[in-house]
Amino acid sequence: MLPEQHDILFSFLTIVFTVFSVIVFINVVQQCKARKDASKAWPVIFGAFILANALFTRHMFTLVQQDQMSFFKWQALTVFVLLLTWGMFFKSENIEKQSPTMIRGMFFWMMVSLPLAGYANWLPQQRSDPPPKAAAITGEMTMEQYTEMGRVIVFGAQQVAGQKAIGKGQCPLCHTFDPGDNMGRCPNLFGVEERSHNRVKEDRYKNQPIKVGETDPASGVKKGATSGEEYLRESLQCPSCYVVEGFGGAGDTKSPMPVIVKPPISLDPVELNAVIAWLQSKETPGDFAKVTVPLPSASDAAAQPKKEAASEGEKPVFVTGSEPVDQMINTLGCPLCHTIPGVEGAVGELGPKLFEKVNAPKRIKDPRYKGKATNTKEYIRESILTPGVYIVKNDETGELYPDGVMPQDFKNKLSIEALDKLVDFISQTEPPPAG
């Protein structure tokens, strides 16, 4: 569901609860007719429950899913009180016989099904967006950026606790990259740069499973790498041109690996080179001497389909904390809304100015503040991760800044290091000296 839409499950439940209150009301009215001593106040009380639930249901349909989830607890509480009142009506005697079996069954089914939905929400959440049709290249790149692009193709930009992140290339599904790590599906790629040069000289490479000069029928690639770079490219474009011993089917003649330039992965030449560049440089961080692939030129960028520009927005944002703080802030888009001293071009007006060294202590003491922070850094951390906890007042207009404008998903875009670095920096921001 999109954030601006209703939550189907909670919308369903609110209707069920209202229907339930109607059924209880009918039951009570019938009982009152049968019992001569029953007070006439009971139907009124249970009628009030119908009214309350109907109003809750009506209100639920004016809310979007996030708000529905937080509001739903009040209706659940009302139904709980309704059940207690119903028990009081029967003086706790023979209650089970009073409700139709289908109602008890439905409650039981809900008691089983709802915790399952809760359990599903308790587990790590990862939404998988379709990969961009091709990575966006704008302007000139450095080799560092290009290898980083390769790393993102392999691992993706978004990290999830306890999971191996998987990018567009889907490589970590089968390959491992650290020394000694072995999943058993496909070869460990630690040291692959060095191996690539030696492999093309091996007899096994020259003769198995097809000979150099022959064409692989599945990929249509003619085998014949002579350098490390060519070997890596050939392995990606034609996995069955050479199969590492013990990792193939049919006597190590068929590789289980998909052809990377075909669907479903479909890397384009620029992306393919980026992966090769990363493979060649991954064991020498910061040193790109072993990278032999060329940087993508402006003509490569121009040759890409026009749609790629649109896919820029689809590229997930993630900052690791290794970047300079101003780069992090720009990547996250903070300057679009905030004025941030010390960051060039950060003069946004949509959100409050970030003078937190001065403002944060004041806001913690504000009676409107309902958060848990006790110091400046905690306040900033809270404001980044849950921006709605405290809405700052715009001193110029005298009104609150609009709620819900600031993205709620920074927790998915920041590593722990990046968050600490950002908090440290913002906690030191203060207004420029007067004059």
Add this chain to the structure above:
Amino acid sequence: MLGKKARSLAAFPLGVMLAFAFYMLPGVVGMAHAKQVFAESAFAEEAFAKEAGAEEQKAAEEGPKVEWSNDVFYKDWEGNPLKGIVSGAPAPELTDTDYNHYDFAPSRIVIWISNQQHLYMGSFVLAVPIFVMVIEFIGIRCKERDPILSRKYDKLAHDLMKVSMSAYSWTAILGGILLFTFITLFPGFFKYLASVFRPVMHVYALMFLAESGILYVYYYGWDKMEHDPFLKWIHCSLSVLLNLVGTVLMYLANSWATFMQAPGGIDEKGRFLGNIWHVIHSTLWNPVGVHRILGNIVFGGGIVGAYAAYHFLNAETKEEKAHYDWVGYVAMFIAVAGLIPLPFAGYWLMKEVYAFRQQMGITLMGGIMAWLFIIQAVMVGLLFFGANSYLHNSMSRVKGSHRYMKYVKYMILLLILSFTMWMTPHTIVMTPAELKEMGGAQHPVVGVFGVMSAKNTAVNLMITCTVLCFLLYQRANKKITVPWATVGNCWLSAIFVWAAANIVYLGVYGYWLPANQRVGLSVPQVSSTLTTLFVGTAINSSMFKDADSYGEIEWGNQSKVGAYAMFLLAVAFTWMMGLMGYIRSSVRLFWHVTEVVRDNSPDAYTLTIGEAGKILTFNALFVWVQFIILFWIGGLSGKKAKAHDEVPEAVPVPAQQQQ
């Protein structure tokens, strides 16, 4: 007189001949005329064929117009992609205009709900005729031996068909809703799918017609064909035919889903290669079909069990209680019979998925879908929990079970502990701050139970406990008389104690081993569990020779908790069916047809587990609302008939005499 008579006798054949000649004349003339017309027509056709042949020859000389292309899946005998003549348009590159949506929900959620509701109902209406066929057959076979029981089986089969009849039309309505949802929200994709599957869709509609016809004859002819033994066999044969047509229907519909997941019969551009059988019979078609048949039986058993539990709780007389207690038991028996081979069909399906694309299999088992299998594991735990609970509570209807009831509380305790360990996740959702505070993704204490060693131990203990529970249920009303009873009991105890100790020891030992070696421990753990099942059951059953009975099973004496255990099993089946269906379908990720038709809609993303869990819960609850309505509708005619029957009798009729 004679001469006159002779003349008149001679005149008769003459008249006949004349009449025959008169009759034949137009025919002969017509035939002569037809021959002439035929000769002209044949001449014209020959001339046309010559002309056409000449054109074709000319065209062939100019160059072949037929285009050959490689199949995306099928291979020839040398292992090269099979070639076929391009017979269809390429798959479209879908754009925004190929998708429609409503404001209240994303289109993929709407189609998911429509599809799932239809599948749930379809599964039920396909499963019930399978039960009914078996139950009716058993009823016929035991008629001579035990006419009362035979009548009871026949009545049960008839009652089930009654519920199925209302569900059948409901399924058709939901199918219509699904079709309209598909056409209106995904018109571009539907157009492509319809172009490939055009003849299959028509055959499907015709088969639906056949299914309806047979179903109506079968149901409405029940009473008429009941008393004559020959007609009864014909009636039972109709149920076989009904199931055959139903299975074909399901397989045809499956072909659309399996084609989307693992296509065949088309080339890389999505062009149909002329062989419709290749399109239908794609690589996952058979395993999905078998898996669904078994799944339908389990799901149908769960629903009938819940139906029986519902009536059991509602029953006002002992006879009713006894009847529905027995129906629930039969339904559970059928469900479990389907459940046992189900994992093997699942393995086959998964094997074929890996064979099609290894990375699709890894996405399922080790990629983004892997967490959904954790939920499946929890569901399996829930099933064991429900099954044990049902068996425990069923013991109350068995005389002599008091000897074993004292062990039940310990078994429940073991199940609770194991289930808690089983569902403890490896990692949970945390904010970076919480993550930092905890010192890592795993909790220092609880995290210990989130790893494979703990999981394997927990599930093996749960299965062993279920086996023990089953053995106790088996022997509950038996007084063992074999001379080696003590030795047998000692062996049984030793096997279970050894198995439990071995499972726990290997589980703990696993913590000290690296991951790749730890995986190997699951084999001896499972072997211990299977030993209890096979050896334990064999010893237990051998001990029943010449055993005395504590008494007959007292149907209707099951506790209410047992009825709720059946509800639990039914909900668990429903939820799990939705979950596994979602996993199978969503592994296509951002493809309508894997690697051929890309999903370019705004809904091409794969949902988070939490979001999917909420829709699964909604689907499960929503379909049960519908089932309740159907049960209610099915019960309306029953109530009327019952009221009519009861007026003259005025006294309850014993179960054995109920007709």
